[in-house]
Amino acid sequence: MPESGNSMWNRRSALRAALGLAAAGGLAACGGNNGRGGGGSGSGKSLVQYFHAYGEAGTEQAIKRYAKAYEKADVTTQWITGSNFESKLFASLLTDKAPDVFEFHPQIQLVKSGQVADLTDLVGPVKDDFNPADIRSHTVDGKIYGVRMIDDPQFFFYRKSLFDEAGVGVPRTLDELLATAAELTTDKVKGVYLGNTLHSIVNPMIWASGADTLDENNEIAYHTDGVVGGFRTLRKLFTSGDLLLDAPTDFWDPSALNQGLTAIQWCGMWAMPQMQQALGDDLGIFPFPKVTDAGEQTVYNGGWSMFVNAKGKNVEAAKEYVKWLWIDQKEYQEDWALSYGFHIPPRTSLAESADKLKSGLPAEGVRLFNEFGHFDNIGWTQAMITALEDVLANCVRKGGDPEAELDKADGKVNRELDKLFG
Template sequence: MSAMSSKWDRRSVLRAGAGLAALGSLAACGGNNGRSGGGGSGKNLVQYFHAYGETGTEQAIKRYAKAYDGANVTTQWITGSDFESKLFATLLTENAPDVFEFHPQIQLVRSGQVEPLDDLIAPVKDDFNPADITSHTVDGKIYGVRMIDDPQFFFYRKSLLEKAGVEPPTTLDELIEAAAKLTTGKVKGAFLGNDLHAVISPMIWSAGADTLDEKNGIAYHTEGVKEGLKKLRTLFTSGDLLLDAPADYWDPSALNQGLTAIQFCGMWAMPAMQQALGDDIGIFPFPRVTDAGKQSVYNGGWSMFVNAKGRHVDLAKEYVKWLWIDQKNYQEDWALSYGFHIPPRTSLAGSADKLKTGLPAEGVRLFNEFGHFDNIGWTQSMITAMEDVFADCVRKDGDPEAALDKADKTVNRELKKLFG
């Protein structure tokens, strides 16, 4: 597998979905990239995917689509950093896709944009990771079928830590100390991503807090989170943090090319790192921020949704059922042949030989022990508010209490609109 080369930010795409009505119309992008035949039915469907960085992914998706006899499925494989804007703008036009991949966002449900898929999932519901079901459920209905789970943690060069006499950090203080010891003239101690957005939620969880509580109220405004912001400010200004890397956190090149000794990244990059570095790789969760906190692993991933406002809703549901419910061979291929992802189907995850030993097995263990999933009610406006907190407190040395107070106003306004 080659290194990932897509120039899009996984974190920003992961958190999109707000302000659909504000987006202007946009013509559908790309060419006719699906199967060229008639699918045996003369019916047509369009599916949208962002351009994965792993080699072979585009060919795989088109191969699956070509094997479907119920319709002629055209794939729009959207490259660049604007997958989010192209997807949501096109959803407002007559060129809207019938099915598309994205992440659970309550705005999609509230606007009636996505179709509930309970009837598809019900027969196999017990075979899905329960957290994947919960993260896609609103008012008792399930929206979207999870395709892959993507745990994220810190990767490190074993040889560099051993040479510096450093153990894998279990606390944020230890990470700061390790970064200092590991920094040399050409190598920075740690890389958390160029904009730090990828570590926001893990830091909150590792501080013993959460984004929202079970009653959809603010749960991030705690003393532990304020302490975490101060500690990250210390790391940011230490000179031991890699800043402005050629590629962001989702690309393994910072670690592979020797720019850093420790990098926050996702399990998807594990094969590329192993190809470049062999066995000289270890992983650890986001460290505990305070004594009240616990190490954490953020679980990202992608899901398939049916456009409820599309022209062929029933046909689209049939296709989604065929590919992402019935065809377990394709589901396994998608999760394990082009990068390492954890299949959301527990039967597939349990039988996946590639995840049973070595570093992948350790990734699965950390995922099971420390994993956190998205809260479907944590909207883009809320995420942006927390990104502003990080920009103010970590990059600019602002006061954490004042910054969190400001975020509270935005989050509470959003919560009131969504939940009353």
């Protein structure tokens, strides 16, 4: 689910911020003291949960409604608006105002620092009902940290009528995407939009080149000839005049496509209902096209997960709440995934029974997710993400040499790997 529309910040790349990234500080101004729970048991327990401000109407009310239905504790929701949810979250974790429960993405620093609780006892009994890739992406040394709430596949959305008018087909390779964008570009419409920073397509481009971020031994796997070539091709696109730059909102928001600024937009399945409402049947999707013959078309799976603060004052009560809401309450889990934009429930039983995903474009999104989906590596940290985003900025935006820039990134990534894995 995207954030509120006034934010230009990309919430959709996973593994955002390392613990300690932000300076310590309170969150008094970061969200209302909202969503008081029912507390019907008279237990006197109070829990605080943090959520970023999702963009879809009804999301804040839904989370508070779920919390109010919980009878074993009073659950307060901090609905954090603005463009820096991560920095506010991590700042709060360094104080005595830290949340008991918070949403984020799986990242190994949280585990290594002892910040997040082991939830194996919660997830283990129903593990086989979760997407296996979601279990893997939250597992360290055989223990499961975090409960996946939603899976958010990302792909290209396009206007079918503009393709027909230009006489072009769906691109299957990155070179074809450039050629297609050129054919679609007019004095009023750009051929393609990848987001204002382009950061959201770094990992998809790596996977579509037949490479990966890290290999199974937690060693660099992205520095290949195919990835070098991918950066060079993206530079051609950047300088072609066929790429929409500096749109009013970033890639997570469907406005660029809906308002006719571009013919193709990289975005997430969460925005599909808004796009369908605006464009009707004049809407199609396709994966990130393959970059090399050794690569393959790629769908990037983002999403959000629920974690328990292992350093909080109410760890067991927080675990009990997380189990109640994100393990036991399937009705709420389905509502969260399908009533406010489209997301794929990480629970297989819910995904298979979801009528909204069984036909039309949503069903096609599920098919592409199942066939081409890639999930984040829990060992791929914020410092590593930033290193590769710097490569993109220096190569694609500034015209630097990809090989030299990747060499620089290798040094930064290897230093992180040494700290994490020895």
